[in-house]
Amino acid sequence: DVKVTQSSRYLxxxxxxxxxxxxxxxxxxxxxxxxxxxxxxxxxxxxxxYDVKMKEKGDIPEGYxxxxxxxxxxxxxxxxxxxxxTSMYLCASSxxxxxxxxxxxxFGQGTRLTVx
Amino acid sequence: xxxxxxxxxGMFVQEKEAVTLxxxxxxxxxxxxxxxxxxxxxxxxxxxxxxxxxDQQNATEGRxxxxxxxxxxxxxxxxxxxxxxxxxxxxCAMRERKNRDDKIIFGKGTRLHILP
Numbered sequence: 001d002v003k004v005t006q007s008s009r010y011l012x013x014x015x016x017x018x019x020x021x022x023x024x025x026x027x028x029x030x031x032x033x034x035x036x037x038x039x040x041x042x043x044x045x046x047x048x049x050y051d052v053k054m055k056e057k058g059d060i061p062e063g064y065x066x067x068x069x070x071x072x073x074x075x076x077x078x079x080x081x082x083x084x085x086t087s088m089y090l091c092a093s094s095x096x097x098x099x100x101x102x103x104x105x106x107f108g109q110g111t112r113l114t115v116x
Numbered sequence: 117x118x119x120x121x122x123x124x125x126g127m128f129v130q131e132k133e134a135v136t137l138x139x140x141x142x143x144x145x146x147x148x149x150x151x152x153x154x155x156x157x158x159x160x161x162x163x164x165x166x167x168x169x170x171d172q173q174n175a176t177e178g179r180x181x182x183x184x185x186x187x188x189x190x191x192x193x194x195x196x197x198x199x200x201x202x203x204x205x206x207x208c209a210m211r212e213r214k215n216r217d218d219k220i221i222f223g224k225g226t227r228l229h230i231l232p
Contacts, residue, residue: 041224043207104151
């Protein structure tokens with residue numbers, strides 16, 4: 001079974017702290033994604049990566065950065081956490097869209113981040 | 117501009133009835149993929165069904181089928197014989213690929229309530 005693991009289920013951080021959210025996948029997927037989920041807004045794409053050291057901005061990259069030093073690991077970084085970054089963060093991974101099958105994204109269990 | 121539109125924030129349906137969840141999308145690419153995910157109250161994202169833009173037939177997976185109307189840019193999810201366990205949030209998503217940019221964009225979701 002595909003496994004996408006996020007390092008924490010719940011996090012509470014203070015305003016101004018640097019926050020790292022870690023995501024690891026074990027299926028040798030090329031693509032990795034970070035989303036945030038807020039009520040009424042669905043899932044919004046923050047950043048994605050199609051290869052090691054490659055990163056692309058999604059729809060809401062402001063206030064975030066990412067790091068992908070190894071294929072299996074994709075980190076989301078909040079340089080200076082703010083209260084408006086309180087949210088559920090979901091990591092996902094997938095194969096490159098070159099395949100007929102197995103094209104869907106697999107998700108981690110989510111990290112609920114509260115910034116106080 | 118919103119690329120995935122789900123117009124039904126919430127729906128109430130009697131158990132055993134069929135359900136149609138609406139989804140329209142916007143893209144200028146000829147090659148794309150459409151997905152539906154289910155998110156129960158536990159928070160996990162469960163992949164339900166996939167439709168490729170070149171697929172001639174509508175996708176089906178058990179009680180789930182995708183009513184794909186390409187000219188209308190519509191990809192509605194149909195759940196036959198609904199069950200109490202179908203109560204959840206449902207997300208429509210689209211995968212686009214431009215060069216190496218390969219991202220998956222989600223709609224805002226529809227919360228489905230199945231009534232006993």
